[in-house]
Amino acid sequence: MAAFTYPLGTADLLDELFPPAELANPDVGLTNRESVIAHYTRNSLEADGFTSAAVTVRKSDERYWVELSADQSEAALSLFARHHQRLLAPQAAGKAVIGRELLKEFGVWNPMEGYPVNSDKDDGLCKWHLFPPLGLNVMAQKGLLLMHYPPWQVLQQGTFLKCMTMHRWDTVLRASGIPDDEVSFFRTIVDVNPIAAPGAGQSEYPNDYFPIMMASGFFDGPPERNYIRTMLNLYLNGPNATGQRHTLPLLVCGSPLYDPQAPGWFRVAYKDVMKKDANGTPETPVLQVGKVRISPDDPRETPYMISNHMIAAGVTGKCSDHPKKIPDIRMYEAQDLVAASFLYEYAKDPDIEPEKARSRACLRWFGNSKAEGPPAPPDARDAQVICALAQMDLFYCAGPPPHPKFSFEEAMKRCAGADNAPCGCQIAPPPGPKNSMKQAQT
Numbered sequence: 001m002a003a004f005t006y007p008l009g010t011a012d013l014l015d016e017l018f019p020p021a022e023l024a025n026p027d028v029g030l031t032n033r034e035s036v037i038a039h040y041t042r043n044s045l046e047a048d049g050f051t052s053a054a055v056t057v058r059k060s061d062e063r064y065w066v067e068l069s070a071d072q073s074e075a076a077l078s079l080f081a082r083h084h085q086r087l088l089a090p091q092a093a094g095k096a097v098i099g100r101e102l103l104k105e106f107g108v109w110n111p112m113e114g115y116p117v118n119s120d121k122d123d124g125l126c127k128w129h130l131f132p133p134l135g136l137n138v139m140a141q142k143g144l145l146l147m148h149y150p151p152w153q154v155l156q157q158g159t160f161l162k163c164m165t166m167h168r169w170d171t172v173l174r175a176s177g178i179p180d181d182e183v184s185f186f187r188t189i190v191d192v193n194p195i196a197a198p199g200a201g202q203s204e205y206p207n208d209y210f211p212i213m214m215a216s217g218f219f220d221g222p223p224e225r226n227y228i229r230t231m232l233n234l235y236l237n238g239p240n241a242t243g244q245r246h247t248l249p250l251l252v253c254g255s256p257l258y259d260p261q262a263p264g265w266f267r268v269a270y271k272d273v274m275k276k277d278a279n280g281t282p283e284t285p286v287l288q289v290g291k292v293r294i295s296p297d298d299p300r301e302t303p304y305m306i307s308n309h310m311i312a313a314g315v316t317g318k319c320s321d322h323p324k325k326i327p328d329i330r331m332y333e334a335q336d337l338v339a340a341s342f343l344y345e346y347a348k349d350p351d352i353e354p355e356k357a358r359s360r361a362c363l364r365w366f367g368n369s370k371a372e373g374p375p376a377p378p379d380a381r382d383a384q385v386i387c388a389l390a391q392m393d394l395f396y397c398a399g400p401p402p403h404p405k406f407s408f409e410e411a412m413k414r415c416a417g418a419d420n421a422p423c424g425c426q427i428a429p430p431p432g433p434k435n436s437m438k439q440a441q442t
Contacts, residue, residue, distance in 0.1 A: 001052065003069040004077035008037065009088050011062045016097050017088060019129050019155050019196070028158040037064055039158055041084070043135035045070060047184045048080060079239070083139040087234055093132040095227040096194045099218035100130050102225070108214075110197075117198040124198070127152065131196035133189055133231070135159055141188040142240050143343035144232070146252045147309070148261045149191050149210055151199025160189065163199070164402060169310040171392065171408055175385045176340035185240070186343050190231045192219065192265045212264040220269060228265070232294045236302055243300065243350030246291075249343050249357075250304040255286045257326055258312035266304075286326070286335055287362075287371055289342070289354035303346065303354040307339035308332060314393040314404075319423035323374035329422060333389040334365045334375035337382075341365065380420070387415035390422035394429045 008014060011033075018037050021030035030036050034057040045053035050070040058065050066084075068077045087093055103109040110128040117123040131150050135158070153163050160166050166187060173183045192215035219227040236247035254262045263284040267274055270292045274282035284306045291301040313332035320328045326335070341361035345352055359369040365386070367376035377383045388411035395405035406414065418426040 001069055001071055002074040002077055003067060004074055004081055005065060005067040006078075006081040006085065008041075008057075008064045008066045008085060009090075011059060011064060013090060013094050013097070014064050014088065016100075016130060017093055017132055018134065019131065023129065023155045024158050025156050030158065034059060034064070037066070040135040041066060041068075043159055044084070044138045045080065047135070047137045047188075048140035049181075049184070050076070050080070080138055083234075083238070087138060087231070088132070092230050092234055093194075093227070095225050095230060096130055096132055096219065098225045099227055100195075102218050103214075126198060129155060129196045130194060131155065131191075132194050133191070133235075137185065137188040137235075137238075139238050140185050140240065141235060141238055141248065142182070142185040142347045143188070143249045143251065144235050145187065145189045145310075146232070146250060146262045146266065147189050147191050148254060148259050149193040150189075150196045152196050153199055155196050160187075164314065165309075165311045167403075168314060168393075172310070172336050172389065173340050175389060175408065176337050176344065178340065178344050182347070185347075186340070188235060190228065190235060192228055192262050194219065194227065210261060212261055212268060215261065215265040216268055220265070226295075229269075229294050232302075233298065236294065237300070240347075241300075241350070243346075245300060245351050246346070247294075247298075247300050247302045248350075249346040249354075250302050251307045251339055251343065252284065252304055253307050254309045255306075255312060255326065258316050259309040263306050266306075287338060287358065289358045291354060303352075303357070305339055305342045305354065305358065308335055310336070313389075314396060317390070317393050319394070319428055323423075324372075329390040329394055330375055330386060332393070333386045334377075335371070336389075337365045337386065338362055338371065383420045384412055384415045387418075387420040387422045388412045391415065391427060394422065 015033060018033060021032055021036050024030045030039055038055040038057040042053055042055045050072055053070045056067040070077060110126060112126040114125055117126050151163055154160050169187055170183055173186055193210045241248045252263050252266045254260045267282050267284045271282040273292055275288060275290060277283045286306055286308055288306045291303050293301055313329060316327045317329040317332045318327055322328055323330045326332050338361040341364060342357050345357035345360055362369050362371045364382060365375055365377055367378055375386055388408055391406055391411040391414055392404040397403050397405050414427050418424055
């Protein structure tokens with residue numbers, strides 16, 4: 001077992017970027033800022049594939065020092081440390097603090113503080129806290145998700161992995177064929193609003209305080225506060241970005257039917273190179289692909305795909321008479337599987353053109369290269385996979401904790417006996433509203 005020690009950063013900055021221990025549930029076991037930093041750093045080590053990982057943090061000379069140990073080599077730990085320092089530096093995640101201070105200066109930081117978020121008592125009062133991508137990959141990511149904001153649940157549970165968004169995305173990744181030991185490399189997130197807030201209905205309830213304007217105005221702009229582009233560039237150009245022409249691939253997650261803020265920011269930020277509709281208006285429909293340079297002088301382009309929000313199928317998906325478009329559950333599942341497959345195409349060929357990667361994924365899950373018509377996978381098992389995911393999203397238990405009624409294996413068995421028709425009479429959900437999924441967003 002190897003060990004490596006390094007200074008992570010100054011206490012004045014890291015005390016802003018890492019949440020206080022008292023915001024976590026007692027069972028997480030956090031007692032002070034050192035334990036918080038150690039906890040999230042250990043999560044990142046595990047996400048990056050380090051085994052038997054242990055982390056100790058101490059504060060000295062107004063800096064936090066981190067000692068890592070794991071079964072991997074000292075060189076591997078040193079590489080992790082360098083990337084960890086870069087991500088949490090004043091010139092990277094530290095730019096989020098500038099955005100927050102500007103929000104406070106303008107009097108728009110948590111304007112509903114102290115008032116109930118909505119009618120759901122579990123959501124409690126409206127609370128915000130700065131939260132960059134803590135506990136996720138530091139260097140082993142093979143793709144990146146651009147999303148809206150992290151749910152407050154992450155601070156409470158000390159991990160992204162227990163929220164329903166990640167539970168479902170893990171299932172989709174595995175269902176698309178990504179091996180279990182690689183799944184953790186495809187769930188790294190950059191949020192256009194790095195602010196943890198109540199995640200159950202916050203962006204849907206009548207006063208949406210995380211609009212596109214917030215991301216563009218406070219976390220993008222001149223170099224001192226271009227948080228979003230800086231974090232994208234750091235993650236997209238990690239060690240697994242081995243393409244000559246391309247960075248790692250990017251999924252821009254959200255659609256007009258559910259949580260469209262990340263694609264909205266993307267559309268505004270890259271309007272000059274976005275594809276245009278017949279009127280010349282930049283657009284970001286689901287499954288659109290293309291390439292952008294995150295910053296104008298970047299040497300490599302970033303291949304991207306617009307995708308649904310990872311939890312959208314579970315919240316708004318349903319059986320309908322229109323399987324060619326969402327919110328039909330079959331279309332949702334096929335589109336989400338295309339998105340996962342798109343990322344995996346780049347793990348196999350980092351310089352593949354995005355149109356070709358999309359075409360391959362669509363041929364697999366739709367039976368044609370353009371995702372036209374209802375999903376019709378050529379492979380019978382792939383048709384069963386779409387059915388199984390639909391069954392998991394259609395039959396949902398509110399909890400506690402919220403969870404699909406059927407496991408993936410159980411759903412596959414149900415579909416095998418029903419001609420892979422999730423909305424057929426044999427296994428269709430009963431009429432009326434389904435048990436609503438807790439809208440755990442990110």
